Amino acid sequence: MNQKDISSKEMRAWLALSHVNISVQKLQNFFEHHTSVCTLFELSEKQLQHLGFRQGLKEKLDSIDDALIEQDLAWFDSEDKHLIPFINNDYPDLLREIDSAPKLLFVHGNKDFLKHHQIAIVGSRNPTPQGKDNAIEFSRTLGQAGAVITSGIALGVDGFAHQAVLDKGLPTIAVAGTGLDRVYPARHKAMAQQIVEHGALVSEFALGTGVRATHFPARNRIISGMSLGTLVVEAAVKSGSLITARMAMEQGREVFAIPGSIHNPLARGCHALIKQGVKLVETAEEIIEELGALASWQSEHLSESEKALDSESYQFELDEEYQELIKHIDYDTTAMDTIIERSGLEIDVVSHMLLLLELNNHIVSVAGGYQRRSS
Template identity: 85%
Template sequence: MNIKNIDSPEMRSWLALSHVNISISKLQHFFENYSSITDLFELSEKQLQSLGFRQGLKEKLGSIDDARLEQDLAWFDSENKHLLPYTSHDYPPLLREIDSAPKILFVHGQKEVLKQHQIAIVGSRNPTPQGKDNAIEFARTLGKAGAVITSGLALGVDGFAHQSVLDKGLPTIAVAGTGLDRVYPARHKTMAQKIVENGALVSEFAIGTGVRATHFPARNRIISGMSLGTLVVEAAVKSGSLITARLAMEQGREVFAIPGSIHNPLARGCHALIKQGVKLVETAEEIIEELSALAIWQNESLLQPEKDTNKAVEGFTLDKEYQELIEHIDYDTTSMDCIVERTGLEIDVVSHMLLLLELNDHIVSVAGGYQRRSS
């Protein structure tokens, strides 16, 4: 979306709203009475208050002058920079479901990835060597299984998760706590450029917004809100990662935690989550199996791109091992226990292979097990 496409009364109004604190619930009530966001700027103070808006909104709306908007518009200098109001069909569908959904998103990169299945990976900014390895391995396995890895571009676990999938040419989404005209932390500038090429940078904050501590918890609700589930790799008892996990639970999303040594202070946050009922995971395949079992992967309300049956997941090929596994699955329902017994493979291995076969349309998951597709 370049300046010519965004410089319309409708989009300028949304751009102006990026500088004003208005809740999504108030805007939803507004749209019950009016069809265009431009109408909001034409209403009197009295009319605005009758719709539930706070006193003084009229003055705030009027304070956003053309000079400020022209500065904002200058950022949209290429086709891969987008402004997505929550009314847009490109807005992430899962994010729209949460009560505190952002009214608008700035996106730099491939906006199509926002509609793909995402899994959030979060954790300490100073992970242990094992925490680093876990972030890399879990992100890589989940990315290869077809999930887009979403995180916050922070140092530590966030950065390792992003870089792990970028190294494999897979997409990733980074949600920023600043305006997208800057990168924080600055040392991740090169990584941010790669994310733009292979995924997307996302922010709800207006162009020109700098680093503020209060913005990061707000950013975290977007990370969890766009994702099917959130994985906490390592976290202290008081950390932003636990805020993300709590938000995910409040949003009705799945939360997973990797356990660690009782002597590791960065494992205590994960252990606290597990005590609260969060699912303990030791392998990425367990996350894949959990989400697949809940049938979230095949949720048709999430718009999925058309899949090439021979290569729906990048890097997947139907080699001899997968062909042999298919031979052990009947056209009638075959239970997981039966498949494991027939193949002689470990259940974690079978679960991972089955998911890839399902994502590539070779088998279908049904109540009680799996069926081979006739085609």
């Protein structure tokens, strides 16, 4: 079912369920016997318990005030605001696979990005200058390679990761730990608006839900659950970022960690992950290489319309630096040393830029160097 297929009555029913603590597993069992969520509100206490729902659910459902639902409905005042139940075709496929998938998502922005390949970037709220630079560089490189950057709109690494791709006009997804009718932290209000314009804000929490400490681990499972892999930039040994990494591993997703100085307390969380077998990465290209095959495999299972959407996301506009570099590459084989000499750039910068040009079919790697494509 699509968003447009949700009737007004069903919309009200799902909004009512957003205020009730009920697992997606119980709802899956319900939908094996019934086709409309509205039926849930028509069943007796005995019938609900027969389907495996906890005692007292009927009373809880009946107590939801119509005025509260009207208040929720008022939030949907533009076409870029969506309610996506787990049975909806717009619901992220990867997220649906996890054991604790949210029963519904509120989305403000372009919901299509939820179906694109995502990479989560998380880390300290108070990163070192190097941690900040790493968050920006990795996010920008991965975004330019076609991945949608997903994070939690928190201060520190989250914010730097979001802003890095926004500055390039690239999409990003922010998963909130509150209802989408508010922004936390408040200082990211302008960023949240940018995310709506270039990506999407996402939350499982009912409208009106404020800041609660217990909501952030729940938010983290969505960040990792929607993503092909999670990158931890900097993290203390006991931190929310490590919770996200643990959840990603439990969900069967790839986890990457950037190493740091043994004297940096914010590197210890990453080092602890690496000791557990998480992949140590020094460049964003390593993540692209690791996840590229998985992303390609997943694309084979998309519908034709999703494939078209997905292929569009893997293109990026050449800025002046890339346009200048490509001039130094001939249609005949051009050696790496020649490209470096002509461009005057450092080898690590050139290597990074060449990879992105190759990924986006502007050049091709051949024996002895690179060749520019004719179209």
